[in-house]
């Protein structure tokens with residue numbers, strides 16, 4: 001195995017599996033669709049109160065329904081994921097605003113509803129669209145709205161209602177940029193929060209990992225042990241630990257150099273992680289000592305596993321870094337006794353490890369449960 005590979009963080013248990021978010025495939029009606037439906041409902045009130053004709057209402061409601069169904073279909077089929085801007089915010093906003101402006105042109109009374117609904121529609125765009133897109137969209141809308149007012153003035157005459165329309169346009173022209181500015185501030189804050197959260201996650205991850213091997217460090221192992229203890233006490237299931245030490249590691253360091261020592265630690269970490277079950281936890285306890293937590297495993301099972309690991313480790317080929325080519329392990333095994341402290345469990349595994357060293361190394365020793 002290459003050294004770079006060995007330095008890659010090794011999985012160390014089942015608690016930190018990262019979930020990769022699926023592509024944005026929205027299954028429900030988008031917010032712009034909902035606002036358009038609300039707008040259609042407000043037109044119904046206009047119609048009900050006799051401000052607009054039934055034809056205008058039905059036409060507008062049909063256009064809104066088409067908008068909602070088309071975009072719902074696109075999201076449902078996942079077609080939105082094929083374009084860079086998967087929220088389809090710009091086409092949705094364009095379609096909704098065009099409907100509102102056309103209705104306002106055909107039915108002047110609905111102009112009261114135009115400004116608030118336009119502002120709400122824009123508020124959704126603020127979080128999704130880039131500033132240039134937003135500026136273009138608002139300039140386009142204001143331009144179309146103004147053209148509509150001028151056309152109506154040209155047709156009906158420049159009376160008081162024309163000036164009132166112009167005033168409404170001015171209000172929109174002033175509030176829209178202010179709203180975009182405010183939205184951008186909120187967007188910046190959101191981005192800052194996101195970056196801070198990412199950094200926190202990064203530091204959190206770093207604080208539980210051993211830098212050299214990428215395995216869980218002693219702090220995380222302690223937490224995992226406490227968790228295993230609670231589970232064992234609650235559910236009455238056994239768990240065991242293996243304390244693993246590389247034999248004569250000081251000598252390996254002294255005669256082959258610290259870098260070779262590091263390489264051995266990494267390669268062994270990788271091998272051990274490959275050997276363990278997903279439900280088990282493996283970490284670096286310190287120096288050349290590793291600790292494995294074997295969930296749902298009694299002493300007998302743990303000893304069998306430790307023996308297997310010892311044999312596998314012996315077959316790791318270090319020809320390029322070690323004169324003696326191979327390493328050997330001494331392993332101390334202990335099963336958790338109900339109600340005992342974690343420190344006591346580790347002390348028992350440690351005394352088994354000590355015995356393994358005393359009896360000539362390269363062996364597995366254990367402390368009986370009773």
Ligand SMILES: Nc1nc2c(ncn2[C@@H]2O[C@H](COP(=O)(O)OP(=O)(O)OP(=O)(O)O)[C@@H](O)[C@H]2O)c(=O)[nH]1
Nearest residue numbers: 245246247248249250251253258261262287288357
């Ligand atoms: N290369 C390297 N060496 C380390 C690292 N951390 C600790 N060590 C060395 O690991 C050695 C641990 O040696 P000991 O556990 O004292 O003893 P040993 O030589 O393994 O002897 P036995 O355990 O009795 O077989 C020390 O020389 C430490 O300096 C590390 O991150 N990289």
